[in-house]
């Protein structure tokens with residue numbers, strides 16, 4: 001029997017040598033199988049159901065891709081991290097070749113249902129199918145998210161605006177008894193983290209403050225963490241493209257006051273400025289943010305600029321129209337001229353202007369020229385009174401007198417015209433001063449508003 005046993009043993013050893021050895025599983029494979037053998041990915045991974053799972057959240061803003069005032073949404077690209085402890089994914093590295101970390105398919109294990117409540121649509125985020133697990137059961141789930149967020153955008157101060165958009169993370173279903181949230185890094189570290197932010201675009205990242213709180217809904221408390229993305233627009237592009245051309249046109253318009261009033265080119269010039277401005281505005285309609293509720297200040301700016309150009313055109317038309325009034329009307333309007341003269345010299349003190357007005361009254365109602373004229377007429381009349389038919393010499397004298405009269409008439413006419421021109425110029429200057437005042441008030445108000453918006 002001993003020999004038989006030996007033979008059988010010998011044969012069996014031979015047999016095992018002949019059968020090709022089954023390939024041994026890699027340690028990684030073994031570990032994965034060991035971990036997932038009894039794992040149920042639908043069950044929250046805690047031994048004692050009363051203990052909650054704390055999910056640590058971290059967020060890095062990478063870029064702001066789009067800010068849309070019409071749909072009140074903002075498109076951002078963020079790096080999102082969530083870390084939690086899975087009590088079932090624990091092993092001893094000694095038993096598995098010293099493996100301390102391992103990646104698992106995220107479909108195979110439990111992942112928390114944390115979402116952002118402001119999501120309008122989850123954009124083109126690349127799917128990341130793995131999570132990282134270490135030997136003490138800590139699961140790291142890192143993924144980039146390109147998200148379109150609903151955000152109430154305040155476009156009033158465009159292009160000097162700041163926006164405050166929030167990203168609120170919470171578990172949609174699990175109350176705080178099951179899933180609690182916490183920040184992975186300190187709030188200060190997250191707020192000041194601008195390393196990854198692509199800082200060359202239109203938006204500048206100010207900070208990302210965050211806060212944790214619990215909200216009560218249907219008799220259950222839900223944990224949530226809110227990140228506020230504080231971003232500021234870089235206005236340079238818009239200042240160069242929108243504001244400065246406008247300001248240039250306004251300046252040219254102001255300078256066109258120095259064109260001579262009676263040459264008639266001023267109106268044509270102002271009309272061409274207005275036309276240029278209209279073309280400029282039509283071209284820029286697309287660049288302005290569209291908001292339904294409140295017109296941005298820059299829209300008001302453009303409209304008021306246009307109104308100012310129109311005002312200046314109307315002013316010029318008015319003055320030119322006055323200038324071309326006929327002589328008769330000039331005399332009729334001497335009263336209004338006197339009134340104008342009183343208020344025309346706006347810079348003078350009241351008493352001074354009163355004095356000038358009195359002088360003007362004197363000039364108008366008792367001018368030396370008129371006296372001369374009347375005396376001349378008397379002369380003429382006395383000449384006419386001579387009963388004898390005019391001899392050669394007398395005829396010559398008469399002719400000379402009539403010639404002199406005609407000359408003096410022309411003189412007085414031209415002097416009246418000059419007076420009228422100076423009056424019109426004075427009116428023009430007055431209106432110009434008024435225009436400048438309105439312009440200054442307008443500029444001041446606008447600067448104040450924009451400064452208030454951008455520096456608070």
Ligand SMILES: *[C@@H]1O[C@H](CO)[C@@H](O)[C@H](O)[C@H]1NC(C)=O
Nearest residue numbers: 046047048049050051052053
């Ligand atoms: C679960 O934890 C609670 C308190 O932490 C304890 O009172 C309870 O006994 C535990 N249950 C089990 C089954 O260990």
Ligand SMILES: *[C@@H]1O[C@H](CO)[C@@H](O)[C@H](O)[C@H]1NC(C)=O
Nearest residue numbers: 083100134135136137138139
């Ligand atoms: C696993 O990861 C967590 C968090 O990153 C860390 O606190 C813990 O020390 C790690 N455990 C081991 C064994 O490396």
Ligand SMILES: *[C@@H]1O[C@H](CO)[C@@H](O)[C@H](O)[C@H]1NC(C)=O
Nearest residue numbers: 163164165166209228229230
């Ligand atoms: C941003 O908005 C949130 C609420 O939406 C508010 O709590 C926070 O104070 C705001 N931050 C700033 C700087 O205005």
